[in-house]
Amino acid sequence: MKFASLTTLLMGSTVLVGSVAVASAQDVTLTIESWRNDDLAIWQEQLIPAFEEANPGINVVFSPSAPTEYNAALNAKLDAGSAGDLITCRPFDASLELFNKGQLADLSDLPGMENFSDVAKSAWQTDDGSATFCVPMASVIHGFIYNKDAFEELGLEVPQTEEEFFAVLDKIKEDGTYIPMAMGTKDLWEAATMGYQNIGPNYWKGEEGRLALIQGEQKLTDPQWVEPYETLARWSDYLGDGFEAQSYPDSQNLFTLGRAAIYPAGSWEISVFNEQADFEMGAFPPPVKAEGDTCYISDHTDIAIGLNAASPNAEAAKTFLSWVASPEFAKIYANALPGFFSLSSTPVEMEDPLAKEFVSWRGQCESTIRSTYQILSRGTPNLENETWVASANVINGTETPEEAAQRLQEGLESWYEPQQK
Incomplete structure (x- = not known):
């Protein structure tokens, strides 16, 4: 009986404690x-x-x-x-x-x-x-979203290499029905995030280059960091009239309204584009420099x-x-x-x-993150924000790729010790 009484007492106290917990949790x-x-x-x-x-x-x-x-x-x-x-x-x-x-x-x-x-x-x-x-x-994963209807209409194949990519852009421009690529430089970040950080990993080999930059073993003036700017400079021929004054929402609208064939993208656009575009869309990863190269994606x-x-x-x-x-x-x-x-x-x-298309690239390509996000943007000048400016300037033609890279390198060296050796 004593055992039973003690058990009953313990059970009662547990219930009481439980009731108190529930009551307090409800608040x-x-x-x-x-x-x-x-x-x-x-x-x-x-x-x-x-x-x-x-x-x-x-x-x-x-x-x-x-x-x-x-x-x-x-x-x-x-x-x-x-x-x-x-x-x-x-x-x-x-x-x-x-x-x-x-x-x-x-x-x-x-x-x-x-x-x-x-x-x-x-x-x-x-x-x-x-x-x-x-x-x-x-x-989020970077790449390119394209208008499948436009590609079919113009007889275009999804490009695998940069040479094929520019050949596709040339064909779209020559036809004249569509703006080849929807991207503006007004908001700056768009040029860097959907431009430089999108295609760049194929040049600096993803994590290999990013970590080497952090460790001071590579510099922003090295060829693998300058060449993506040289490629971006070529984009200006395909962005349509007035791209310098074109905002991020403008770019989104140009694509979803069917006026542009390709959109340099982050995967975060998918849900918005699904709602707004009335055509079928596809996606492809950043084209590699040459056939057979390992592909890298910004994941x-x-x-x-x-x-x-x-x-x-x-x-x-x-x-x-x-x-x-x-x-x-x-x-x-x-x-x-x-x-x-x-x-x-x-x-x-x-x-x-x-x-599904975007995430499938994880099985085909090496993943990396944006080069400026870890450690390298802690000082002044901020490398992330300066990369926005450099990317827009290079596309606008107001700064050469070499000038942009040199300015970024000098800024990073001014405060980041591993880059000072």
């Missing part, structure tokens, strides 16, 4: 800070309901800022102590700075983090890899999510973050946002045909 609302305001509906209609159904008592609010305002707004909120519980993380240095300031928590031991490779986690780790501070969500670690170190709801937030690390989240996210490819070690079956 928890987590807020997510993000720059991705275009996927608000996906969070509200798919991701958050799936989590809340499995985790009653934890409510989640997705509260994005405009992309161009996010960094400044987030920093101000974190400094003021008013930021949300969950912080959507930019890759590499921007988030590392927040961690070093003590504003992002160390998530190295978070359940679910074992679902990611070291490469997937590297964009949100300390330089020595000892701490991981954001859960990887997705990468750029793009987005993750971390824990505000000052959050009063840390335990509930960690529950959410472990769910973000799960195969369930990966499957929902990757298919709800085709073109944002899961970084989970668990393969995700893609449903969108264009997304």
Whole structure:
């Protein structure tokens, strides 16, 4: 009887503790800070309901800022102590700075983090890899999206080499029905992100060149870093009239309205283009320099999510973050946002045909990330921002490839010690 009474007492206390836990959990609302305001509906209609159904008592609010305002707004909120519980993380240095300031928590031991490779986690780790501070969500892949109807109409084959690529552009230009390629230089970043960082890895051999630059073993004035600018300079003949004043939205519209045949792209365009274009689309990776060359793609670690170190709801937030690390989240996210490819070690079956095409290149080409994102843009002048300017200038013809490379190299040498030897 005493045993029974003790068991009953223990059971009663467990129930009581459980009731208290549930009652307190019901009061928890987590807020997510993000720059991705275009996927608000996906969070509200798919991701958050799936989590809340499995985790009653934890409510989640997705509260994005405009992309161009996010960094400044987030920093101000974190400094003021008013930021949300969950912080959507930019890759590499921007988030590392927040961690070093003590504003992002160390998530190295978070359940679910074992679902990611070291490469997937590297964009949100300390330089020595000892701490991981954001859960990887997705990468984006660079390449070219093309109008299949236009290609069929003009009898064009998808180019494999640069020679074939320019031959295709020449044929489109000669026909005159379509602008060969939709890209402008007004917004600067477009020229670098969809231009230089898109085709460049085939020249500097992806990670081999990127890491050699970080280690000071290669310079931006070396041929493999200058040649992509020489190729970009040739693009100006195919971008249509007034490309210098053409904004990023202008470029998107030119392509989706069927006025341009090729769009230098990031895979993030897929969901928008699927909605807006009334023609069938295909995609091809950056053409290699010569037949038989190894191909390289920019498979750029793009987005993750971390824990505000000052959050009063840390335990509930960690529950959410472990769910973000799960195969369930990966499957929902990757298919709800085709073109944002899961970084989970668990393969995700893609449903969108264009997304399938992009992700298939991982099996054909060597993957790398944008050359300027890790370490090399921590100083002033900022190499990422300067690469935007250089790429636009070279396409506009206001700076030669050699002049652009020399200016970038001098800027990097001015503050980055490994480049000073």
